[in-house]
Amino acid sequence: MGDLSSPxxxxxxxxxxxxxxxxxxxxxxxxxxxxxxxxxxxxxxxYFTLDRSYRVTDLNEAARDWVGPDLDQVLxxxxxxxxxxxxxxxxxxxxxxxxxxxxxxxxxxxxxRGRCLDLLVCPSTEGLSVFFTDVTEQRAAKAAxxxxxxxxxxxxxxxxxxxxxxxxDSTTQHLVxxxxxxxxxxxxxxxxxxxxxxxxxxxxxxxxxxxxxSFTYLLHPPGLEHSxxxxxxxxxxxxxxxxxxxxxSIRMPDTADSLPFDVQRALLRVIQEALTNTYxxxxxxxxxxxxxxxxxxxxxxxxxxxxxLTRGVRKAAESGALLGVxxxxxxxxxxxxxxxxxxxxxxxxxxxxxTLPLGFASDLGSGREPAATSPSAVH
Numbered sequence: 001m002g003d004l005s006s007p008x009x010x011x012x013x014x015x016x017x018x019x020x021x022x023x024x025x026x027x028x029x030x031x032x033x034x035x036x037x038x039x040x041x042x043x044x045x046x047y048f049t050l051d052r053s054y055r056v057t058d059l060n061e062a063a064r065d066w067v068g069p070d071l072d073q074v075l076x077x078x079x080x081x082x083x084x085x086x087x088x089x090x091x092x093x094x095x096x097x098x099x100x101x102x103x104x105x106x107x108x109x110x111x112x113r114g115r116c117l118d119l120l121v122c123p124s125t126e127g128l129s130v131f132f133t134d135v136t137e138q139r140a141a142k143a144a145x146x147x148x149x150x151x152x153x154x155x156x157x158x159x160x161x162x163x164x165x166x167x168x169d170s171t172t173q174h175l176v177x178x179x180x181x182x183x184x185x186x187x188x189x190x191x192x193x194x195x196x197x198x199x200x201x202x203x204x205x206x207x208x209x210x211x212x213x214s215f216t217y218l219l220h221p222p223g224l225e226h227s228x229x230x231x232x233x234x235x236x237x238x239x240x241x242x243x244x245x246x247x248x249s250i251r252m253p254d255t256a257d258s259l260p261f262d263v264q265r266a267l268l269r270v271i272q273e274a275l276t277n278t279y280x281x282x283x284x285x286x287x288x289x290x291x292x293x294x295x296x297x298x299x300x301x302x303x304x305x306x307x308x309l310t311r312g313v314r315k316a317a318e319s320g321a322l323l324g325v326x327x328x329x330x331x332x333x334x335x336x337x338x339x340x341x342x343x344x345x346x347x348x349x350x351x352x353x354x355t356l357p358l359g360f361a362s363d364l365g366s367g368r369e370p371a372a373t374s375p376s377a378v379h
Contacts, residue, residue, distance in 0.1 A: 045062060045131050045132065045133050046059075046060065046062040046063040046065075046066060046131065046132050046133065047059065047060045047062070047063055047129070047130070047131050048060070048063045048129075048130050049124070049126065049127065049128065049129050049130070050079060050093075050097070050127045050128045050130065051126055051127040052097070052126070052127045053078070053127075054078055054079045054080060054093075054097070054127075055076055055077065055078055055079070056074055056075055056076065056077050056078075056079060056082075057075065057076075057126065057127070058075070059071075059074065059075075066111050066112065067082050067111065079093070082111065083110040083111050084110045087108070087109070087110025088107040088108045088110070089107045089108065089109055089110045089117060089119055089132070090110050092105050092107055092119055092121060093119075093121055093128065093130060095121075096121035096122070096123060096128055097121075097123070097127065097128050100123045101123065102120075102121065102122050102123065103119075103120070103121050104118070104119065104120045104121075105119055106118055106119070106135065106139070107119050109134075114136070115134055115136045116134070116135050116136045116139045117132045117133065117134060117135065118132065118133045118135045119131075119132045120132070146336055149332060149336055150262070150336065153266075153269075153329070153332065153333060153336075156329065157265075157269070160219045161219075163219060164216040164217075164219040167212060167215070167216045167219075168213075168216045171212060172209060172212055172213065172216070175205055175208055175209040175212065176209065178205050179202060179205045179206060179209070182198060182201055182202045182205065183202070185198060186198055210243070213243060214240075214243045214244055214279060217239055217240065217243055224261065224264050224265055224268060228256070228257030228264070229252070229256045229257055229259065229264040229267060229268060230252045230253070230254050230256050230257055231257075232268060233250060233252055233268065233271060233289060234250055234252070236268075236271070236272070236275075237250055237275075237289060240275055240279075244279055246278070246279075246284060246285060246286065246287055247285065247286045247287075248286070248287050248288075248289065249286075249287075249288045249289070250288075250289045250290075251288070251289070251290040251291065251292070252289065252290075252291045253291065253292075253293065255293075256291055259298075262337075263337055263356065266333040266334065266336065266337065267291070267300055267354065269329070269330070269333055270300060270302070270330045270333060270334070270341070270352065270354045271289060271300070271302060273327075273329060273330050273352075274302035274330075274352045275287070275302070277350065277352075278302075278304045278306060278350070281306070282304045282306025282307060282308070282349070282350055283306050283307050284304035284305050284306030284307075284349065285305060285306075286304065286305045287302065287303065287304040287305070288301070288302070288303045288304075289301075289302050290302075290303070293358070296357065296358050297355055297356065297357055297358055298355070298356045298357075298358055299353065299354070299355050299356075300352075300353070300354040300355075301351060301352070301353050301354075302351070302352040303349060303350070303351045303352075304349050304350055305348065305349045306349055306350060307347060307349075308345040308346045308347050308348065308349060308350055327341070327343055330352070330354065334354050334355070334356065337356055337357075338356070338357050339354060339355050339356035339357065340354075340355050341353065341354045341355070
C-alpha cells in the first residue's frame with residue numbers, strides 16, 4: 001500500500017505551479033479596473049452602471065451631483081427609487097436593457113425637471129452602462145439660433161418682395177416711358193445711320209424691360225398661402241418658362257401640400273434660387289424640378305442642361321459672395337430643418353439637391369412617384 005502523505009499527483013503539482021500566474025493576472029485585472037474607474041470618475045460626463053435588476057452598481061463623481069454625494073446610500077439602490085420609471089430617460093434605459101442594444105437619444109431628465117440630457121446607454125455583461133450630459137443650455141442656444149435664422153430668412157423674403165414691387169412699379173414704368181419716347185423720336189429722324197441707332201436703342205430698352213420682368217418675377221414668386229407648394233411651383237415654373245423661353249418639367253406630388261408651411265416655403269425658396277441661377281448663369285434650354293419622398297428622406301432636385309457654373313462662380317457661390325447664386329441661403333434653409341444641400345455643376349449642366357429627413361412621413365401619404373407635368377400646360 002502506498003504512503004498517502006507522500007508524492008502529490010501531477011494535477012496538484014500543475015495547480016501549485018500555475019497559482020502565482022493566476023494571482024498575478026487577477027491583480028492586473030484589478031489594477032485595470034481601478035484605472036478605468038479613475039478615468040470614468042474624472043470625465044465631465046455623468047456615468048453610472050446598473051445590474052439587470054436596475055440597481056446602481058457604480059457611478060462617477062459627476063453623476064453624484066445628480067443623485068447625492070453619499071455613495072453608500074446610492075449603491076445598491078433601485079434606479080426607480082431615484083428616478084420616475086415613467087420619465088422619458090427611464091423609458092430609453094429600459095429599452096436598452098430589454099433590447100440589449102446601444103441607444104443614444106436626446107431626452108428630458110427624470111432627476112431634474114426641465115433639464116435636457118444627451119443620453120447614451122450601452123448593454124454590458126452585468127447589465128447596462130449609462131452616460132449622460134446636460135445639454136439644456138446648448139438646446140436653448142440652438143433654438144434661439146434657429147429662431148434668429150428663421151427671422152433673418154423672413155426678412156430676406158420681405159426685402160426681396162419690396163425690391164420686386166419697386167422695380168415693377170417704378171423702374172419698369174420708366175423703361176416703358178423711354179421706349180415710347182424712342183418711338184416718337186423715330187418720326188424726326190431720317191432713314192440711315194440715325195434710324196439704325198434708334199432701332200438699336202429701342203431693342204436694348206425692350207431687352208432690359210424683359211430681363212427686369214424676369215428678375216422681379218424670380219425675386220418674388222407667387223405666395224404659398226393660396227395654392228400650396230405643388231400648385232405654387234407649377235404656376236411659378238410656368239411663368240418662368242413664359243418669360244425666359246426655357247422648357248420646364250415638374251414632378252411634384254400633391255401631398256407636398258401637407259408638409260409644414262415653413263418647410264414648403266424653404267423648398268420654394270430653394271427652387272427660386274436654383275431657377276435664378278439657371279437664368280443668369282447656365283445658358284440652359286431645359287430644366288427639371290423633381291420632388292420625391294423616399295424611405296426616410298425627402299429629396300428635391302433641380303436640374304438644367306446648361307453650360308454649368310464656371311469655377312470662379314462656383315467658388316463665389318460656395319463662399320456666399322455671389323449675389324443670385326444664393327447657395328448659402330439655400331443651405332441655411334435646409335440646415336434649419338436638419339437637412340442638407342449640394343450643388344453639382346459641370347459642362348453638361350447644374351444639379352441642386354436638397355435633402356430633408358422625414359420627421360413628418362405620415363403627412364406625406366403614400367409618397368408614390370408623380371407623373372411629370374409640363375408647366376406650359378398650367379395657366
